[in-house]
Amino acid sequence: NAGVTQTPKFQVLKTGQSMTLQCAQDMNHEYMSWYRQDPGMGLRLIHYSVGAGITDQGEVPNGYNVSRSTTEDFPLRLLSAAPSQTSVYFCASSYSPPGEAGANVLTFGAGSRLTVL
Amino acid sequence: AQSVTQPDIHITVSEGASLELRCNYSYGATPYLFWYVQSPGQGLQLLLKYFSGDTLVQGIKGFEAEFKRSQSSFNLRKPSVHWSDAAEYFCAVVNNDMRFGAGTRLTVKP
Numbered sequence: 001n002a003g004v005t006q007t008p009k010f011q012v013l014k015t016g017q018s019m020t021l022q023c024a025q026d027m028n029h030e031y032m033s034w035y036r037q038d039p040g041m042g043l044r045l046i047h048y049s050v051g052a053g054i055t056d057q058g059e060v061p062n063g064y065n066v067s068r069s070t071t072e073d074f075p076l077r078l079l080s081a082a083p084s085q086t087s088v089y090f091c092a093s094s095y096s097p098p099g100e101a102g103a104n105v106l107t108f109g110a111g112s113r114l115t116v117l
Numbered sequence: 118a119q120s121v122t123q124p125d126i127h128i129t130v131s132e133g134a135s136l137e138l139r140c141n142y143s144y145g146a147t148p149y150l151f152w153y154v155q156s157p158g159q160g161l162q163l164l165l166k167y168f169s170g171d172t173l174v175q176g177i178k179g180f181e182a183e184f185k186r187s188q189s190s191f192n193l194r195k196p197s198v199h200w201s202d203a204a205e206y207f208c209a210v211v212n213n214d215m216r217f218g219a220g221t222r223l224t225v226k227p
Binding site for chain 2: 041042092098099
């Protein structure tokens with residue numbers, strides 16, 4: 001059981017560079033999401049997806065793009081990295097969106113620590 | 118505005134002492150409520166959850182939490198803390214999506 005796998009675990013970028021954080025899950029979860037974690041601010045939702053081909057914005061979407069071409073994968077793209085995007089990023093998934101009846105529990109990946117210089 | 122508040126940024130308790138971590142929320146309806154724990158360098162692990170029914174819920178590692186509608190609170194408790202409980206604890210609330218509190222860091226003194 002791999003669960004939710006995030007790569008890379010660590011990355012250092014220069015301002016203006018682009019990169020993609022990968023997220024894959026093998027639990028056949030329809031719902032996937034990306035959070036960023038910053039000191040004193042908890043986790044904030046960036047983007048989420050309720051199924052292949054469907055994505056939507058969360059609380060802090062600016063500067064990030066996502067796509068969902070398969071059920072398993074949900075990459076997060078930074079097109080032009082900025083120092084304000086230095087953070088720890090978490091991918092999470094569940095069978096259905098958290099707000100639906102029966103509120104499925106999110107499973108989190110181990111995180112990706114990104115530093116933008 | 119909808120929000121989740123964890124009033125205590127950092128708490129220190131002695132090993133064997135009791136623990137209570139506070140969580141308050143402001144949502145119109147009764148949301149789904151969760152507590153997660155994060156050890157250093159790790160992802161988040163679910164401790165317990167409340168959807169409906171009995172307002173006192175039991176979780177893993179000896180933790181429990183009580184939902185109090187009148188106080189809009191969902192405080193986490195443990196009767197006797199172990200050194201391995203040192204971690205950061207997050208309260209989370211689901212209404213349409215999942216929102217997290219800022220977290221409470223727990224230090225356990227020997």
